[in-house]
Amino acid sequence: xxxxxxxxxxxxxxxxxxxxxxxxxxxxxxxxxxxxxxxxxxxxxxxxxxxxxxxxxxxxxxxxxxxxxxxxxxxxxxxxxxxxxxxxxxxxxxxxxxxxxxxxxxxxxxxxxxxxxxxxxxxxxxxxxxxxxxxxxxxxxxxxxxxxxxxxxxxxxxxxxxxxxxxxxxxxx
Numbered sequence: 001x002x003x004x005x006x007x008x009x010x011x012x013x014x015x016x017x018x019x020x021x022x023x024x025x026x027x028x029x030x031x032x033x034x035x036x037x038x039x040x041x042x043x044x045x046x047x048x049x050x051x052x053x054x055x056x057x058x059x060x061x062x063x064x065x066x067x068x069x070x071x072x073x074x075x076x077x078x079x080x081x082x083x084x085x086x087x088x089x090x091x092x093x094x095x096x097x098x099x100x101x102x103x104x105x106x107x108x109x110x111x112x113x114x115x116x117x118x119x120x121x122x123x124x125x126x127x128x129x130x131x132x133x134x135x136x137x138x139x140x141x142x143x144x145x146x147x148x149x150x151x152x153x154x155x156x157x158x159x160x161x162x163x164x165x166x167x168x169x170x171x172x173x
Contacts, residue, residue, distance in 0.1 A: 006065030006151035009072065013149065017072040020141040024076055027134035031116045034123055042119055046112055051079070053108050058083035059101035063093030064152045072146045074139065074158050075109065102157055 009017075035042035057080030061067045068085040071078070091097075113135060120127035143162045153159025 007149050009070055009149075013072070013146075014070070017146055020072075020138065020145055021076060022138075023134040023141070024138035027131045027138070028076070031120055031127075031131050034127055035116065035119050038119060038123070046116060049108055049112050049115075053077060053105045053112070054079035055083055055087065056080075056101045056105035056108070058087050059091075060098050060105070060156070062088050062091050062098070063155070066152065072142075072150070074142050074146075075135075098155070106157070 032043040032046060035046070054077055057073075057077045061071075061080050061084035064071070064081075064084075067081060069081070071081045073080065113132070117128045117132055120131050139158075143158055143165065147153050147156075147159045147162030148166060150156070150159055153163060
C-alpha cells in the first residue's frame with residue numbers, strides 16, 4: 001500500500017498524460033463513430049461495457065493515494081477514481097477484492113477491444129488494425145512514461161508491468 005507521500009502530478013505531467021491519451025481518444029472516438037454507421041446499438045454497447053469497466057476499476061482504486069483526486073488512467077478510465085468515492089466510500093483495501101475486480105475489468109477490456117476490432121474489420125480491415133495499433137501505442141506510452149511516476153505502481157497491474165519492463169524495483173513504502 002502506498003503511503004500518504006504520493007507523487008504529486010505536475011502541470012507538465014498532466015500535459016504529457018494528455019499527449020499519451022491522444023492515440024486512445026482517436027481510436028475510441030473514431031471506432032464509436034464508425035460502428036455507429038452500422039447501428040447505433042454498437043457504440044451504446046461499447047459505452048456500457050466501458051462504464052462497467054470503470055465501476056470495476058473503482059474497486060481497484062480503494063487504497064490508491066489518488067482516489068478522488070487527479071489520476072492519469074490507462075485507457076482513460078477516469079470515472080473509476082470518482083466512482084470509487086461513491087460506490088466504495090467506506091471500503092478498505094483488500095487484495096482479493098482488488099484482484100477480482102482487476103481481472104474482470106481486464107477481461108471486459110479485452111472484450112471491448114475484440115468486439116470493436118471485429119466490427120471495424122467488417123467495415124474495413126484497415127480500421128481494425130489502426131484501432132489496435134492506436135490502443136497498443138497508448139498502452140506502451142502509458143507504461144513507459146506515466147507508470148514509473150505513479151505512487152500506486154506497486155499494486156496496479158500496469159504499474160507492476162512497467163516496473164518489470166523497465167527493470168525497476170517496485171516503490172518501497
